Amino acid sequence: MQIKNIEVDQSLKELTNHRTVALPIACYETTIRQYIQGYIPLHWHDEIQFVLVVKGEATFQINEEKIVVREGDGVFINSGCLHMAEEKNQSGCVYICLNSSPHFVLAQELYIAYVYPYIQATNLPYLYVDANDTWGKNILEAMMKIKQWIQQKPPYYEIDIAAQITLIWQNLIINGFPLEYDQTEALKHYRMKQMLNWIHFHYGEKIMLDDIASAGQLSRSECCRYFKRILKTTPLRYVTDYRIQKSLVLLKNVDANVTEIAYQVGFNSTSYFIDKFRRAMNMTPLAYKKYKMDIRQTNYLIRGISQ
Template identity: 30%
Template sequence: MRRETLRENRIHGNPSFPVSVYPDVEQLNGNCVLDCHWHDEMEFILVRSGSALFQTDMQHTEVNAGEALFVNSGTLHAGYLHHDDHCVFSAIVFDLKMLLSPVPDVIQQRFIEPVLHKALLPPIHIKGTEAWEREVLESLDKILRDHETRHPAKEISTKAQLYAIFASMYPHMISAAGEPPEANTGLSKVERVKMAIGYIHEHYQEPVRLKSIADKAGMSEGHFCRFFKQMVQKSPIEYMNHYRVQKASLLLEQTNRKVVDIALEVGFDNLSYFIATFKKWNGVTPSRYRKEHGSQQAAFPPLSL
């Protein structure tokens, strides 16, 4: 399945049931399993086979087959092959607000709102070695099975399993109050990178200078480039070109516009450079890509996940 690298602005599921389930997601080209991105919803990633090194903000966690990763809302996250040569995972993306009650009750006040407002932080890595972890993994499997088999009551079952998951995780959550503050009182570096990514997404069709991106993040060019590469595994220019190529891929799939017009549309002013960059990220030329994918629609809108 093909994914885009961007901050998601779409609704997972629908307003009355804000849950999306993505089974059997395989890695992208090279060692990339999940492009760096973030979204407002929470997410569970369950590794089905292989393993990968997942990044959540500044933390890196190796997740093996049969284990799961919890991604909190607003967390910059990505995944890369590490010790293994492949990784297949499933993802459950959901809005925790679906567990709120119409009338505030003890469940909402004691258990849901502290997690929603990040006063309590759930454990990130669910290995399955302890009883509570196995309970979480079983509930995740149940959600995935119900959606894959189109269970007629999957909505109520999913909601029940999410309650069960947070009940199992609750005794192992930690208070955010004890977390050390940032060294400075300004924006964290993670937030600065997210601002830079947002700037690229808004201006990718224009000539964008590295200095403009670094200025948006409030960093010097050198410092920004080093930290961005550490967080995203691509330089700012590589990330921008990758994003442009993904936008071009969608246009090649969904329209009959000329390749040169698409190149200009996504911010490339040199056709040869566009073709070379496109081939670098997709493994084929734009014309070949259109022949192979032109009849398909985007199967996996931005994850993400």
């Protein structure tokens, strides 16, 4: 299954239901460039996530850090961490994504001792999974088995998957990481999510820097430092980028009017919207709309021929 758009709530929490029919997990293949935006936008979820890059390479941003994951390697992304991804060097990156509820990793009797401290640790937002390390190789091979079992559904495959999830977690924690919980660090990311939450709820309105800073209970200068450090951008530039993202979905509508969309997503003039859209997407909103319509028409014709 290829997910081509990540639905999030106002706090950027992903709304995708990460589970099979019987298990609180999901395992699917993702081609980054097939997403609406051409990359995987910033989001977070309660599930822990393991990624295995099977083609090309990708740059992942997890909280305020960026890492490049090579073909054949992977990355662990901890519960609740903001993250996004884009392919590197137009490599056509494809990766397998395994999401699991932390509570599914181990029995409840072991959860407090062997899971909870890791998902609460502020010094473990992610971990690079290198296929050249024995523990990394074990994790990546287990992911492939899980993906295969979900597709083929052999007898008792749910039990096999549960065993492999436990094996994955054991190989992750066997490294003996010195876990830390920093209240200041935790508060920083809470405030960041509060500011993003406010932007995503009010993006269609006039937004001032003071409004964003107030949502995070920060001064204007501290607000700017938060965005620069964590998201590598300014608060108002993030607002503009988010408005462009929202417009992409609306422009897919056949009856979409560029001027109406501009005002709907918070721009106060059509010309300003067109200028910012062109800078972000290397085409005008109208050209993007025509491009999406042509793709739909081509897909329709292909389905008609195949039938």
